[in-house]
Amino acid sequence: MPNIGAHVSTAGGLWKAVENARAIGATCIQIFGASPRQWVARLPSKIEIKKFKDALGESGIHSVYLHASYLVNLASANKDIFEKSVKNLTAHLSVAEEIGAEGVIFHPGSAKGHAERKTALDQEARAMREVIKNVPGHAKLFMENTAGGGQKIGGVEDIAYLFLQVKSSRVQVCVDTAHALEEGMIDEYVPQKIKKFADAWDGAVGIKNIPVLHMNDSKTVAGSHHDRHENIGEGHIGRKGFECLAKEKRFRDKDWILEVPGFEGQGPDKKNIDILKFLG
Numbered sequence: 001m002p003n004i005g006a007h008v009s010t011a012g013g014l015w016k017a018v019e020n021a022r023a024i025g026a027t028c029i030q031i032f033g034a035s036p037r038q039w040v041a042r043l044p045s046k047i048e049i050k051k052f053k054d055a056l057g058e059s060g061i062h063s064v065y066l067h068a069s070y071l072v073n074l075a076s077a078n079k080d081i082f083e084k085s086v087k088n089l090t091a092h093l094s095v096a097e098e099i100g101a102e103g104v105i106f107h108p109g110s111a112k113g114h115a116e117r118k119t120a121l122d123q124e125a126r127a128m129r130e131v132i133k134n135v136p137g138h139a140k141l142f143m144e145n146t147a148g149g150g151q152k153i154g155g156v157e158d159i160a161y162l163f164l165q166v167k168s169s170r171v172q173v174c175v176d177t178a179h180a181l182e183e184g185m186i187d188e189y190v191p192q193k194i195k196k197f198a199d200a201w202d203g204a205v206g207i208k209n210i211p212v213l214h215m216n217d218s219k220t221v222a223g224s225h226h227d228r229h230e231n232i233g234e235g236h237i238g239r240k241g242f243e244c245l246a247k248e249k250r251f252r253d254k255d256w257i258l259e260v261p262g263f264e265g266q267g268p269d270k271k272n273i274d275i276l277k278f279l280g
């Protein structure tokens, strides 16, 4: 059985995420360890960390993931942005280590400004190694596939390349169902195509290196390169698509995390979780 959960708010303190998760019946969570729209990352205090761990202890939540800042681009050709990215991702990974989270899920960025894509990917691989070295411990970096388009990095080939280059037990992958559709890797979640989809990920990094999936429906069509999440069943993957996906054994014993707008527009809610629980 999958663990089904969601991205939850930490407004008011890290431990609030645990309350928010329990209110919607989540058994795994994703949070921002620091502001997602600022370069400066404020680290939580010792008291804040203790309150979070205490709340988590009795919550029935099995795993915690952090999502990185949206500003981070380890492949940036701009030296200033590159250096800030390494520093910021390092800070987020430190928070993950401190609070005992699985690690940080991040978007691999963009190769814009590089004459060759390979130069950007190699720079990114070196930077990932550096970030891991900066934070001794167990917390991992999870590369997330993206909606692609232009010189964006984050298709299955890019991720396979980076995975092989970095070669660290602290690097794994998060597969986002909406991004995969938007990128065009899969254009319809039907059994035959889902099988190929799972084969492709297995071949790229090994299914065991994908402990977590972002389960989102997509507001935009296959191949749109437009990253817009939708509630389960209300987008272009559709309820039937998730029903088929939930039957793929290789994706079942994973953490399924929702990053959807919510039926009330207040973020991931109990209704989306209940739909996945029903399918899972």
Ligand SMILES: [Zn+2]
Pocket (backbone or CB within 6 Å): 144, 176, 214, 259
């Ligand atoms: Zn995602």
